[in-house]
Amino acid sequence: MLKGVTFAMLVAVASCTCDFPPRFWCDSKAIARQCGVEFLCARQSWVDESEVQPVKLDLYMESLCPDCIEFVTKMLYPTWKKFMGTGIMSLKLYPYGNAKEVQDGATGMWNFTCQHGKQECAGNLIENCVQKYTDYDVEKYFPIFNCIESSKDPVKAASKCVSSAGLDWNVIQKCSSGAEGNKLMHETAVATDNLDPKHKYVPWIVVNGIHTETIQQEAQDNLPKLLCDTYKGMKPAQCQNYDEKTKLRVTYRED
Template identity: 35%
Template sequence: MHLKSFCFLSVLFVCELSPVLCKQDLVKVSLYYESLCPFCRQFVTQELYPGYKKIKDFLLIDLVPFGKANVTKIDGNWEFKCQHGPKECLGNKIQACVLTKSFQKDSKIGFVYCMMNSSDPGKISIAESCASNNGILWRDIVDCVQGTQGDDFLAHYGDVTNDLDPKLTYVPHILFNGIFNATLEDLARDNFFKTVCGLFNTKPDACN
C-alpha cells in the first residue's frame, strides 16, 4: 500500500476510536522536545516547520523545550540537568525565553526552526543571528537568557512536562489537541503534514 494511503487510513482509524482528536477547525500541536536531541531537530526541521508553513493559519503550535531534563531549586536558584549536558540547558533556556515572550507566532516558530537547523542550538551567537533573522531584537531577550527570568520560564516548562499523563519517556513527544495517541505520533514523525491534514473538520486547501 502506498505510504500516503496508509497514513490516511491510519488517521481515519484513530479518528473513529477517538473522535475528540479529529473534526476540528484548528488543530493544536504540542511538541515536547530538547534543543540538542537529534531526533527533535530532525522532526522540527523536516516535518513540523515545513508543514506549519503550508497551513499555519489552521495550526496552534505549542512548543515545550525541556524534555527529559531535571530541575531542582537550591538556595532560591533553579538548577537544571539536561540529557545532552549544560549546552542543551542553555539552548532550552534560550528557546524558553523567546517562546514565553510576546513575539509574533511566526517569529517564535521561525526562531526555533533556525536554532534547531543550526550547527549548534546552544550557542549564543547563533541565537543572536536567529533572532535577527526572525524580526526579534536580541536586546529584548538577552536579559532573559542571561538572568533568572529565563530560569523561571524553563522551570515552568519543566512543570508542564512533568504534568504530562502519560508521562514523557522520550523525545520528541507529540500531542494533538491536547491528547497523546501513539499511532498519530508515529505517523506524524514520518509525515507530519499528511497526519495533521487528516484531523481537520474542513481541510485547508493546501491539504487537498
Template identity: 40%
Template sequence: MSVSLGLFLLGFCFVLESSECRPGAPCLYLPAQGCRFPETAGNCAGQKYCLEQKANGQNQTDSPVEVALYYESLCPGCRQFLVLQLYPTWLMLHDIMAVSLVPFGNAQESGQKPPYTFTCQHGEDECLGNMIEACIMNLTKLAFPIIYCMESSEDVIKSAQVCLQLYEPAVDWNTVMTCVKGDLGNQLMHANALMTQALKPAHEYVPWVTINGEHTDDLQQKAMSSLFMLVCNLYKGTKPAACTGAAMKFDRNYL
C-alpha cells in the same frame, strides 16, 4: 548565497545520531497553553486568544489542530522532527493548526523554590539552548522561524543571535540574554518543567508529540511519519487547498 537560504540548507546537513532521546540512554506557545500558564504568556497573543475562545465557545468544529512538541534543543531526533516535519507542515497548514514548543524533555529540575537548577541530558549547552528558545518564545512575535533557524543550523547555540537578527532585528540580543540569566528565564523553564511533568501518559523519550492534548503510540507514529497528513485528516472544518490538492488561485499582480 543569502543568509536565509544558507540557514535553510543547513537544516538538511546536520548529522542525526538517533530518532529519539531517552533518559539515560512554545508567539510560539500554543494559545491554549497560555491559558494554563498566563504568567508565561509574555508578549504573545495567548491571552487574547483565550478571551476569544471563551466568548465564541471552545468546541467549534473548525478549531485548529493543536500540535505540541516536548523536546530538547540539542536532541538529534527532536531537531529532525522540528526541521523536516513540524515547521514545513506549519508553513503549509498554519491556518488550521496551532503549535506549541516546550523545550525541557528529559531534563531534571531541582530546588523547592526559585531560582531552580536544571540538569540536561546533553549537558550545559543544551540547558542554555532550552533557555534561549524559551526566552525567544516569550520575547518575540516570530519565535517559530527563529527556533527553526537555530535548530536547522550546524550549531544551535552559536546561530541563535544571527537567527534572532534575521527575523526580529528590533529585539536586542542582550534582552534575550538578560532573560536567560535572570528570574524570567528561570520561571519560564520551571513552567516548561511543570508542563512536561504533567504529561499523561508520562513522556518516555523525546521528541514527544501530543495532538489536541493527547498522546498515543499511534498518534506519535503518524506525526513522525507524516504530520501533514495527520493534521489534514484530523481537522474538522473545511479543508484548505493544501490538504485537498485543489488548484490555488494567485493574484496576477504577484506573478
C-alpha cells in the same frame, strides 16, 4: 449514507463526472458539486465552520536532541509553513524535554540538568526566552526556533537567528542567563512533568490533548496527512496534494 443509496452506487455515478478520488469528495463544496455528492457531504461531513477548532499540536522537545532537530526542521516546520493561514493547526513548543530540575532552598532558583549537557540547557533557556519576548506568538518564535535548530551549532547560532528576526539579542541573553529565564524554564518543566501519560522520550507529540504511539508515529511519518485527517472543518487546498512519498521516518529516539 442516504437511504437506499450504497457507497458503491454513489461511486459508480460520481465517477462519470468526478476528477477526484472519493477521499477528496467532501473536502470542498466545489469538489462535492462536481462529483454530485453535495447533499451527502452536507449531511455527513460538513459542520458549522464557526464551531470548528484547529488541530492542537503540542511538541515537547530539547534544543540539542537529534530526533527533535530532525522532526522540527524536516517535518514540523515545513508542514507549519505549508498550512500557515489556513486555520487548520494550532502549535505550541515546550523546550525542556528530558531535563531535570532541583530548587536551591537558599535562593529559590532552579538548577537544571539537561540530557545533552550545559549547552542544551543554554539552548532551552534561550528558546523559552524567545517565546516570552515574542508574546508566545508562534508565527514570530517558530521561525527563530527553526533557524536555531537548523544550525550546526544551535546555541552559537542563536544570537544571529534572534537578531535576524528583529529581536534584541541582549534582552534574550539577559533573560536566559538570569532569574527570568530560570522561572520560564521551570514553568515549561512543570508543563512537561504534568503530561499524562508521562513522556518517555523526545520529541513527544500531543494532538488535541492526546498522546498515543500511533499518533506519534503518524506525526513523524506524515504530519500533513495526520492534520488533514484530524481536522473536522472544510479541508484547505493543501490537503489535496500531500504526498505519501515525503514521509520522514525517525529511526531512533532519545530515551
